[in-house]
Every structure is written in C-alpha cells, then in structure tokens.
Amino acid sequence: MPARPDGAGDYDVPVLTDGTVVLRRLEERDVPQLARNCADPAAAEFTTVPLGYTESDARWYVEHFVPEAWRAGREYNWAAADAATDRLYGTVGFNALRGTTADVGLNFGPHARGTGAAEAACRLLLDHGFEQLGLTYAYWVAKVPNWASRKLAWKLGFRSPVRIDGFMEQRGASVDAWILTLGADDPRAPRTPWDGPPPPGAAR
Numbered sequence: 001m002p003a004r005p006d007g008a009g010d011y012d013v014p015v016l017t018d019g020t021v022v023l024r025r026l027e028e029r030d031v032p033q034l035a036r037n038c039a040d041p042a043a044a045e046f047t048t049v050p051l052g053y054t055e056s057d058a059r060w061y062v063e064h065f066v067p068e069a070w071r072a073g074r075e076y077n078w079a080a081a082d083a084a085t086d087r088l089y090g091t092v093g094f095n096a097l098r099g100t101t102a103d104v105g106l107n108f109g110p111h112a113r114g115t116g117a118a119e120a121a122c123r124l125l126l127d128h129g130f131e132q133l134g135l136t137y138a139y140w141v142a143k144v145p146n147w148a149s150r151k152l153a154w155k156l157g158f159r160s161p162v163r164i165d166g167f168m169e170q171r172g173a174s175v176d177a178w179i180l181t182l183g184a185d186d187p188r189a190p191r192t193p194w195d196g197p198p199p200p201g202a203a204r
Contacts, residue, residue: 030088162180
C-alpha cells in the first residue's frame with residue numbers, strides 16, 4: 001500500500017503547485033463550480049458522476065466522500081485551481097489504490113479546456129505519487145471513445161493503451177475502456193507519434 005500523506009488521518013491535504021496550477025484541499029467555496037463541472041455533458045458522457053448533478057451532490061462529495069476516502073486510504077482527491085485566482089478548474093486524484101499502484105482520476109470543467117491546466121495538474125499529481133507516496137505504477141482508464149482523455153495520457157508518457165470491452169462500470173452499465181500504464185521510472189513525454197484523430201480543423 002502506498003505511504004499515506006502526513007496528516008491524512010486529520011485530512012491534512014498536501015498543497016502541490018507549479019506556480020500556475022495548485023492542487024489543494026476541496027473546500028465549501030468549490031461547491032458551485034464543482035457542480036457546474038459535473039453537470040457538463042462531457043462529464044455525463046465519459047465519467048461516472050451521477051446524472052442531474054446538483055450543488056447538494058457536490059457538497060456531499062466535498063464534505064463527506066472525499067475526507068472519508070482520504071482518511072481510509074481508499075482515494076486521494078485534490079481540488080485543481082488557478083494558482084493566481086484560486087478558481088477551481090476541476091478535481092484530480094488517485095483512486096483504486098492497491099499495492100503500490102493506483103488509477104488516476106480527473107474531471108475538469110469546460111472553462112479549463114485549452115488552458116493546459118489538466119496536464120499541469122496531472123504532472124503535479126504523478127510527481128507526488130511516485131516520489132512521495134511510493135507508487136510504482138499509475139494507471140489511466142478512459143471510456144472508449146474519449147480521445148481527449150487518451151491524448152492527455154499520451155502527453156504524460158502513458159504507454160499505448162489496451163482496450164478491454166466492458167471493463168468500466170458507468171451507472172450500472174458495462175462500457176468499453178482503454179487502459180494505459182505509466183511506471184515510476186518512465187519518461188513523462190510521448191513515446192510514439194499520436195495515433196488518434198487530429199484536432200478539429202487541422203489539416204489532414
């Protein structure tokens with residue numbers, strides 16, 4: 001089992017920052033933006049958030065789910081925010097902790113797209129996981145065909161995906177998933193040319 005962060009029993013979340021993005025504890029002030037992020041159609045399509053997500057759902061997540069999971073060592077979830085304004089971009093963390101491995105989970109709002117915030121947040125998370133928590137491997141699970149998620153994993157150096165049909169559970173249904181792997185000693189950069197679809201409007 002990875003080492004628990006100092007103070008995890010008191011839900012004392014370490015602050016991680018690169019000067020542009022900060023990973024910190026989720027707070028009450030994040031509830032409205034978190035609810036908007038989780039109500040976004042892309043979140044409904046590609047993540048496991050409940051449909052019709054409300055501020056009540058977000059408040060329960062912030063006040064109960066996250067601290068209880070952190071204290072139990074089941075999941076470590078951070079708020080990812082703008083380091084200058086503290087506006088919430090989204091959430092990022094480790095889940096499915098087992099042995100010295102964990103899955104990366106994230107959900108960012110539409111306002112964060114194109115800013116590089118998700119990539120920066122994941123780099124902070126991975127550095128912390130490998131260097132401080134003792135992880136040996138991180139896994140990335142993306143619902144097929146979430147190309148945006150798969151491309152982010154590619155940028156971070158995750159190895160070419162394996163597709164497992166029916167692997168991911170989404171609101172009681174089994175859906176197909178890509179699984180990608182990153183080792184502690186792996187380079188954090190693409191290993192191969194991008195093999196997915198080009199950006200909209202790009203020359204073909």
